[in-house]
Amino acid sequence: MKTIKLLSSFALIATLFTSCYTEVIVDDFNEAPPLTVNQLLNSYELWYVDINSTVGYGETPFLQKAFTVSFINGVLYANNNIAGLGSNGNGYGIDVANYDAYNMILDVQHDIDGFSTFDVYEVDYNTIELYNPNNDTSYFLDGYQRNNFDYDFVFYDNIHYFLQEYDAWEKTYTSDYGAINEFDNENYLQFLAGGNDSEFRSSQDTNINNANNLYWDYTGVYGVGDVSGNETLKILTLDYDYLGNEYFELSVINDSKIELFHAASETVYEFEGRGYIQYLKSDSKKQNEVKEDKMRKHRKDKVANPRENTRV
Secondary structure (H helix, E strand, O other), rough: OHHHHHHHHHHHHHHHHHHHHHHHHHHHHHHOOOOOOOHHHOOOOOOEHHHOOOOOOOOHHHHHHEEEEEEEOOOEEEEEEOOOOOOOHHHOOOEEHHHHHHHEEEEEEEEEOOOEEEEEEEOOOOEEEEEEOOEEEEEEEEEOOOHHHHHHHHHHHHHHHHHOOEEEEEEEEOOOOOOHHHHHHEEEEEEOEEEEEEEEEEEOOOOOHHHOOOOEEEEEEEEEEEOOOEEEEEEEEEEEEOOEEEEEEEOOOOOOOEEEEEEOOOEEEEEEEEEEEEOOOOHHOOOOOOEOOOOOOOOOOOOOOOOOOOOO
């Protein structure tokens, strides 16, 4: 009886040992190898630059300007403009740089901003961190495929940049209805980039073909606000010192035309963009003016970066 018990115990131990050993081998065999940096960068067609998650006090200009970036066969594409977002470059944007990726390092040679280098970290299944050791700043990018990226949300969430992407907006239509008001005399608007992103200018000139020849009668501040429950409708406020604030419901008709409904007079105006500004186009001969001073602003204070430069 003791012999049977001993043999049974030995068989049980052997079975358990074999099972554990087999399980370890299976687990090791099924473990997927880590992604290379190129596989990681190519795992999504678009990387949205979450500017408000940036950590560190420095700035990398080409990332500061971009809404999305894409890594395609050594060429870096970016959506730097709101006008045409989703259609420019089949949704990828424009060619702005060349890149090389190796050993979880990304080197970028930008057409205008020059050379930048980054350590690449996989944060989660669709987020990567690009850490620039030269300015101790990290940018966080969220990955999307083009067919599930919400271009419209990005467009309307950044509508103030859209207003800045033309040298001027010319009034091309005024409705027959609506009370006469002071804004009837304004024929051109300009929304200035840079600084605090809140200055506008207005002109009462007529039939001016070149925005550089406009005489700006007034310079003030403006703001764009949301309308609860309506993503595509905005409230545009123009602060005229001598008239007070003028309020409009702002609707986008297309990539170069907007509608302003003046709430006080119930007058409808249409303005068309003149002098489209293509940001950071490498071949300026094929485009309109190249603009370099646009920078996306953080909506919260930047903080110190805990990441340390670990490169040897």
